[in-house]
Amino acid sequence: MPARLRVHVDPEKCQGHARCQALAPELFELDEFGNAHSAGDGAVAEGLEDKAFLAKANCPEIAIDVTEE
């Protein structure tokens, strides 16, 4: 079975550029101030792996981690 991915946004680093939510709305949500957090427990559903890495690569604050479990 392939490794499952999980996304995580560091709340100390996130400044609300909202790029992750625009690129991967299935994986990221914004709060009332526009700051991001991972949707649910951050688990990346099959088929969304590329979007997870795209969001990470476009975060200007380098606030997103994609980990394998």
Place this chain on the structure above:
Amino acid sequence: MSDHAPVTDWISDFDHTDPRWTENPYPIWDQLRAASPVVHTKRFLGCYMPTTYQAVREIAHDTEHFSSRRVIVRDVRPETLQPSPPITSDPPEHKPAKQLLLPPFTPAAVKKLEPRVRAICDELIDGFIADGKCDAAARYTKHIPVRAIAHMLGIPDEDSDLFIRWIHEILELGIKDDGILMGAVQEMTGYFIGHIESRKQRPTDDLISTLMNARDNNGQPLSDAHVLGSLRLLLIAGIDTTWSAIGASLWHLARTPSDRARLLAEPALLPTAVEELLRAYSPVTMAREVMKQTVISGCPVKPGNMVLLSFPAANRDPAVFPDADKVVIDRQENRHAAFGLGIHRCVGSNLARMEMTVAIEQWLKRIPEFRLDPAGRVTWSEGTVRGPRQLPLLFGKAN
């Protein structure tokens, strides 16, 4: 108004108001970046400029050594500061001032304004499309953000020309002439006092009332000075920035038929293209004041100097962006800093992105073919915000 001597050595004597910089800054930035990650000029009473993405990032994230109390590099540094929270705020005051402004500018909130912005674009295009040509800076790009922010603040569209004049006086003429700067700030403050007074009698549901009703951490209303400062900020920061970004985008598409054809064939590419246009033609350069001695990318930086914090130059750094000097309209990895980095990330970034996307989309829909008018001349604004101020375009295919 003081005229500056022409620059003869960019590396030790840079000047971002030099006409050559205004016309085409990119080769100058490449030259500075090749010389050092941080360069210095004696002009503007002493000023550094970080030239790499890394050095810009270090400074933007370092609120201990660098203050935002002055965010524009000018010839003079008047002691009577005119704060415009949160852009001129440092920690710990910054966070509560910014949080007040964030909810009306989330992607979901600005999405609600999209139909209004689309209607503004269509009305503007209706006004010139039959002429077969227009100055797109004067007739189109300028008016979109003014009307959008006027709509949000709840102030009349008809006052747009007034706002545009104040912005020109504060961000361009005011760099070299303190009297013009102060005059414009006073006029603008007087204007907003009138709007605040009228809302005390008859409250409204616009952004001015939102600020008037806001409470600080201690449950107290904001001071009038705070409300006025934030209103000045929203008006100044929300207009010629986006005007510049839309204008530079149309300028690029007018001279790049292949990118235009690609967007017409693949409209879904537009959000990606907008990010690349933001990177390549970022309009906004900010400033910081050095408060304590430190080292940035190996270069010593001393108090008493300003810092020209050029996000546009950072976005052209080839160490971070392959083919940094080319517009790659489908660039996938784009960690650009057009809206700043760190705690001062532009509060209006989601609004600006929406306005840019809608303005380009409506333009391409109605005027799919266009080019620069060889009979006219493109001119660019000087100083802090760079974008086309004259953009003469001809519609239709070239014969």
